[in-house]
Amino acid sequence: MKFDRELISNGNPMEAVVGFSRAVRVGPFISIGGTAPVGADGKTVGVGDVAAQTRQCIEIIKAALEQAGSGLHDVVRTRVILTDIDNWNAAIDVRKEYFKEVRPVDTIMAIDRFVNLEWLVELEADAVISGWGE
Numbered sequence: 001m002k003f004d005r006e007l008i009s010n011g012n013p014m015e016a017v018v019g020f021s022r023a024v025r026v027g028p029f030i031s032i033g034g035t036a037p038v039g040a041d042g043k044t045v046g047v048g049d050v051a052a053q054t055r056q057c058i059e060i061i062k063a064a065l066e067q068a069g070s071g072l073h074d075v076v077r078t079r080v081i082l083t084d085i086d087n088w089n090a091a092i093d094v095r096k097e098y099f100k101e102v103r104p105v106d107t108i109m110a111i112d113r114f115v116n117l118e119w120l121v122e123l124e125a126d127a128v129i130s131g132w133g134e
Contacts, residue, residue: 003027008068010060012038023064028132030068034081034122035060036114044118050087054080054094057123062098065127074127075104081122085110091121 008023008030009015015022023032037053038060039045046052058072065071078099080091088108095106104125114122 001027006068008064010064010067022060023068025068025070028129030065030070030074030127030129032061032064032125032127034124035064036116036119036122044116047118048120050082050084050090050120051094053119053121054091054123057121058095058098061123061125065125068127070127070129072098073102074129075099075102075125076128077105077107077124077126079107079109079124081124082108082110083113083120087120095123 003026006025007021008025010022012022014020020033022035023030035057037045037056039056044053045056061075062072065074078095080088080095082088082091085108092108
């Protein structure tokens with residue numbers, strides 16, 4: 001069985017420069033890479049506020065999933081990547097608002113920094129479209 005590969009873009013000019021997509025869908029599988037807390041104006045949302053940044057990341061992920069014909073209900077894995085592990089609770093409290101019923105597997109980790117020093121968090125997600133191919 002061969003699946004088509006669909007590239008999902010949100011118009012970020014860096015996609016073409018760096019060579020990445022917001023998400024990639026192959027059959028029922030959707031992968032969404034590191035999603036930063038960036039607004040439509042290209043500026044960081046919620047500078048200094050990990051909860052606001054987490055919410056922005058999830059909203060971007062939600063829009064990408066919907067563009068791919070899916071939604072948050074199909075998420076099977078999330079990764080919460082923080083610059084300060086002490087912020088994990090604030091980030092997870094927001095994540096819980098979106099995924100409490102879906103309960104995807106999760107990884108929480110910390111790194112030294114992101115490309116933009118204003119970013120406190122990035123999220124990644126993987127989804128499998130339920131009922132696909134039936």
